[in-house]
Amino acid sequence: EDGYALWMRYLPLEPALAADYRTHLGEVLAPDRTPTQRVAREELERGLSGLLGSAPRGHAAAATGPALVLGTPQSSTSIAPLREELASLGDEGYLLRRTRMGGRQVLLVAARRDIGVLHGVFHLLRLLQTGASLDALELRESPRLRLRVLNHWDNLDGHVERGYAGRSLWDWQTLPEWRDPRYTDYARANASLGINGTVLNNVNASAQSLAPDYLDKAATLADMFRPYGIRVYLSARFSAPIELGGLKTADPLDPAVQRWWRDKADEIYARIPDFGGLLVKANSEGQPGPQDYGRSHADGANLLADALAPHGGVVMWRAFVYAHDVPADRATQAYSEFAGLDGAFRPNVNLQVKNGPLDFQPREPFHPLFGAMPRTPLMMEVQITKEYLGFATHLVYLGPLYEEVLRSDTHARGEGSTVAQVLAGMAGVANIGTDRTWSGSHFDQANWYAFGRLAWNPRQSARDIAADWAAMTFSPDPDVVQPIVAMMMASREAAVNYMTPLGLHHLMARGHHYGPGPWVDGGPRADWTSVYYHRADRNGIGFDRTARGSNAVAQYAPAVAARHGDLAQVPEPLLLWFHHVPWEHRMASGQTLWDELVGRYSQGVRQVQAMQATWATLAPVERGSAPLRGKVDAQRHAQVAAYLRIQRREAQWWRDASVAYFQSVSGRPLPAGEAAPPHPLAWYQALQFPSAPGDGR
Ligand code: BDP
Incomplete structure (x- = not known):
């Protein structure tokens, strides 16, 4: 139990429970023609043989007993009749259903696409791992957010900025030749949560990561992640046309610069046809950006968006910016620079906004840009790595922190416009490295887990997620789960205190x-x-962020501003933030x-x-x-x-x-x-x- 298996340990269940599941599941009918079909089937076999103590029986043509049926309308004749019903689940969703078909008891893991089936398999395994009942099973799931992405702050020399879990997982020296099996386990873990993208390199980016040899390495990772529904993205250094292309400028309005990015995009997509897109930190903490040429953030983002659009790629442009001169209140900066740009971005630009207006503190109010840019797709960026929360050694479960922000009411469209409702995606700054536990400690795995689960469905409860994680990671025994959940749920407030x-x-x-x-x-x-x-x-x-002070409260909707700006009404946990x-x-x-x-x-x-x-x-x-x-x-x-x-x-x-x-x-x-x-x-x-x-x- 060194932690390597994460929440996918698949240890034998109690014999009585295992016997019950075996009778429910019977034989397995699963296609295995595509790579995703194969990994779904493999995961199921790995899971069932571990949990139930024996590998499930494979396809026996004329059988009549219960069956577990996996597939899509294309891959399974049993599932073909569900075509219309499955359409509403989108490309990544799935259906788990117990029903009768042709006189047989069946449990369906059905989806519109193979990747949905894989997500469904992981969900089914979770039900087994947590000891849930399969009687009358009827579950329809699809992700609420489109972009569910990890951000690795990994440098090309193997050091992870703000990482406390060893070195970078990506061994750039041995890529693309060596396909470390650990890359596959990484993809399995993410797919089990529905994470569908990964940015491989640090936002403080080296232009080198866009050079042809590094693109070949990234392409190998993309090949390994593809069956798991995970796209590769890269952080781009805004001045790459100068550093890699030998141009004199990176001015977004310069035609040579525009051509350079278009050619670069073509070069990337020739290697990685489903490349996700580029993440950019510009004009922040010394990074180059469009403002170096007197252009706006929209000019910069649109430059890359236009290069990626023909290929279906997106730009994730960060709102974490720094003014050259120290402002009266740094917490007001992102809003001041971006709110006025609403509507100025191309449709394939997502603005990536940190959860709070400052910088991943143990507690911040929600970022005022949520709710302030109705015409711009917004992603919320959270830290999974605990730069400001005790690194890897402190037990701090971040589920309650994420939940608190997601449930905060922006009042953008009247009461009840929560942050969760205005998001197009979530990005999590990864806490993953070469440490045997992946995350630097056993409990830090729960933060990766909670991020993934909340990105799939930001309305879930942090407590329920903790209970699932504890059951899968330690034991489904309630005498283990309960005290562990109690510890986890109290831990973030402890650190704040x-x-x-x-x-x-x-x-x-x-x-x-x-x-x-x-x-x-x-x-x-x-x-x-x-x-x-x-x-x-x-x-x-x-x-003092009231009207008497920096007036940062005015960046929120009037109802929020009134509450936070009033000493008598401000919630005590935010008292000294605002007053x-x-x-x-x-x-x-x-x-x-x-x-x-x-x-x-x-x-x-x-x-x-x-x-x-x-x-x-x-x-x-x-x-x-x-x-x-x-x-x-x-x-x-x-x-x-x-x-x-x-x-x-x-x-x-x-x-x-x-x-x-x-x-x-x-x-x-x-x-x-x-x-x-x-x-x-x-x-x-x-x-x-x-x-x-x-x-x-
Ligand atoms: C800060 C980190 C710094 C990051 C920066 C960012 O200390 O290492 O580069 O955030 O998000 O919190 O760009």
């Missing part, structure tokens, strides 16, 4: 973001410091803000202790023995327990350093019962960490 409670943000140490740095000040840009964001002084703390508040402000608890703040930091530490206590109850009785009822295997139990000890220590460090710093600013006594930090502030400030632990350099 011990890092950035009550709407605080951007308090991590400079650069690598490891550990607390609320004192960070000075340096090249004020908006890369902590003091710019928390604005704490003798009298109070918080960023600068006196230390003696009365909180809902009746405490002063100062007392509450200190209390939250300590509560975060206690919440980690509670996770440790829960995890301890799942310890196997004897080391090395097979897992008992209500217990977790020894190998994974030990690693998670060790990581929780690290998290506990670091949560305490966050609490102590933050309390020491804020007390130095507020000059207030600690509330009764709160322990003084064991070291003076200067001690915490002097700690040196040249790089982020686990970042794979």
Whole structure:
């Protein structure tokens, strides 16, 4: 149990349950003429033989017993009569149905296209893995979002920017010759969630990734992913026409530049006929872009869109931009630059917007661009990798964070216009690398899992997803699932509490973001410091984003602006995001803000202790023995327990350093019962960490 199998472990079910499933499923009738048909059949065989203890019987022509029938109207005569019904499920959806056909009990996994059948097979396996009943099974599923894409921030030298799970999976040196089987397992894992695209390289892109030899390598990955319904995309460096093409300019209105991108697109599609498209970070954190030539983001995006359109490709243009001069409020920047461009983009441009207006903080309000660009397809970008949430060692389940944003009401078209409803897609910054666990820890796999499931259907509940994941990853035993789900569901709030409670943000140490740095000040840009964001002084703390301050609230619909802009109405978890508040402000608890703040930091530490206590109850009785009822295997139990000890220590460090710093600013006594930090502030400030632990350099 080293974690490699992810949620696709397919261990034997309890004998009685396995016997019941066997009688329901009977023989398997599955086509295997196309690559996707073959992988669907293989996955089914792998799953059933593992879960049920024996490989299912194959096709026996004149059989009469129950059967599991896979296929599309083209590939299966049993499914052909469902053609019309299946049309409404789209190209990727599927139907699972128990019914009678020609006197036989059958369970159908039917879809319009082969890829839908594969998704259906994974769903069926999930039902078995979680012990669900197959009686009266009737499920129709199709993805709510078109684009469900991982973004790998992988550099060509193998280092993963903000990655804490080893090195890049893509071994550029041995590609295209060596087809590492791990690439196939990667595709299986994504297909099991319905993820249908992957951007192979970092948004801080090297032009080199568009050079012919690298395109050959990418084409091999695309070939391996194709049967699983996963398209390959690349991040493009805007100045590639200069760096690769030898042109003098990358000006989007220059005809030679336009020709260069058209030729490049032709060259890509000659190798990868179903290439997904290009992702671009432009005019942000030093990256080149159209503004270098006095052109707009729309000019830049449309340049690439026109080159890709004849081939059916899309542009994913990021809204994460930086002004050259530090703005009064960095959180307002993307909206200021993009809202006015609504309607100016080609139809195959998607604007990729981070979940919040700043930068993947433990908690942010939803990004004001959601709801503000009705004529532009919007994608929401979230981090799966935990750059600002404790890296790989902290157990922080991100399902509740994603869910919170997806369910936020933009009020764009009146009440009930949630973020989920305005999206065309979701992009997740991957937490995947060469680590044996793939994600850097056992529990970080759940974040990849939750991202995929929510991208398929953003209305699902983070709790249900956690329960499925825990059942498949550890054991379907409710005595295992329940405590694990409880830990997961509390974990994000714990991290918010011990890092950035009550709407605080951007308090991590400079650069690598490891550990607390609320004192960070000075340096090249004020908006890369902590003091710019928390604005704490003798009298109070918080960023005034009301009309009296930066007026960032005005970027939201009036109903949202009114609520968030009003100290009496703003939800406490966002208090200090929107308001600068006196230390003696009365909180809902009746405490002063100062007392509450200190209390939250300590509560975060206690919440980690509670996770440790829960995890301890799942310890196997004897080391090395097979897992008992209500217990977790020894190998994974030990690693998670060790990581929780690290998290506990670091949560305490966050609490102590933050309390020491804020007390130095507020000059207030600690509330009764709160322990003084064991070291003076200067001690915490002097700690040196040249790089982020686990970042794979
Ligand atoms: C920031 C990361 C940086 C990324 C940037 C981005 O620290 O490494 O390049 O986001 O999204 O949060 O472009």
